[in-house]
Amino acid sequence: MTSEAAAPQRAFVWTWLPGAHEPVVAGVLQATPARLAGQPVLAFRYGASYRARPDAVSLYPPELPLTDRALDPTAVPRREPLALAGCLRDAAPDAWGRRVLNLEVGSDPDAELSELTYLLRSGSDRIGALDFQGSAQEYVPRDERASLAQLMEAAELVERGERLPPALEAAAGHGTSIGGARPKALLEDGGRHLVAKFSSSTDDRPVVKAEGAAMLLAARAGAQVAPVSVVRAGGKDVLLVERFDRYPVTAPDGSPRTARRQMVSMLTVLGLAESSARYASYADIAREVRSGPWTRVPETLTELFRRLVVNVVVGNTDDHLRNHAAFWDGQHLTLTPAYDVAPQRRSTSTATQAIGITADGARASQLRLCRAVAGEFLLSAGRAQEVIDEVEAAVADGWDDVCDEVGLSRAERATLWGREFAHPYTRYDAS
Secondary structure (H helix, E strand, O other): OOOOOOOOOEEEEEEOOOOOOOOEEEEEEEEEEEEEOOEEEEEEEEOHHHHOOOOOOOOEOOOEOOOOOOEOOOOOOOOOOOOOOHHHHOOOOOHHHHHHHHHHHOOOOOOOOOHHHHHHHOOOOOOOOEEEEOOOOOOOOOOOOOOHHHHHHHHHHHHHOOOOOHHHHHHHHOOOOOOOOOOEEEEEEOOEEEEEEEOOOOOOOOHHHHHHHHHHHHHHOOOOEOOEEEEEEOOEEEEEEEOOOEEEEEOOOOOEEEEEOOEEEHHHHHOOOHHHHHHOEHHHHHHHHHHOOEOOHHHHHHHHHHHHHHHHHHOOOOOOHHHOEEEEOOOOEEEOOEOOOOOOOOOOOOOEOOOEOOOOOOOEOOHHHHHHHHHHHOOOHHHHHHHHHHHHHHHHHHHHHHHHHHOOOHHHHHHHEOOOEOOHHHHOOOO
């Protein structure tokens, strides 16, 4: 952890309560003398005014129950010790956003600032319904409108590790509050809230168009997926993903406003540290849904199984726990639409998923393992095979139409089909 001049020691956590169009202060995040894995431990305490609200809800009760105590993330029963509560870490910038902030604060894209600096300097239009501020009295959003061209120019400079000029710092900030390692930014267009994902100067395959195709095929296969489109801007491909954590509401004066949905990653739901995530499995997720405060449990289990099959068939082996999430409304968890369904290059004829498929951790990207784990999703062997057949048919039948829609050339299709999409390995019956 590099030292920063006058590194912040606390941040106030603001939240949008369900249905609200303005945020309120939930509590304060305070640095403590304790450290975990080299990072200062950040304790959270709810504010008395927040606890007194009749509509107050816990930010996520397994970690942050609504209490007057300071909550230590290293000492939560039945959960792994963390330096920052998972539901708060879910709202922090990930690899790309941290790289942008490293260049804004200093000049080293690989520097590591304090967690509180990342929280306080990243954009306010972050995923979910939380934000972090230096004040408990006044909410000052850290976002300014930026055009798609400005966002792309800023992303290019960050990729090259160059210092951002003042005119583009605000544009770059639109990518600091969302997860992932690739260039991206948040965008508003005609009232739509979008995540824009850019192709990279280092891409040697049609990454953006392949992800667009996978998302569209997942929808055709019956999965609940965020709407997407691929556009061309500034000579580059851009994937536009409609956000599902924003929705319209009407203010008391009758004006249209936007409310936010609180989200938690499956990493947080399972109570795991990042270092342990790869040891989790789809079976673990299914068990959590069966035992936790989830809505529409049978439907959710079937949807998760379908997404597992989709990931295997379209070659999305980057299906780690941060790429699964749920809405939290203060009482229940509800599965969000699928996102980041991104085919990955294979270096050999075999492939493995980012997390295990079965309870014993088997992760080969094969449909035989999907069949083997079906019982965890309360599916009969027959129903599981029906889902597999539906997904395979939708991918095969929709391939040409979807490729036309995202602009994949004939040559690009040839490099993707049978290599990333519908690889023969997925149908092998042995490891």
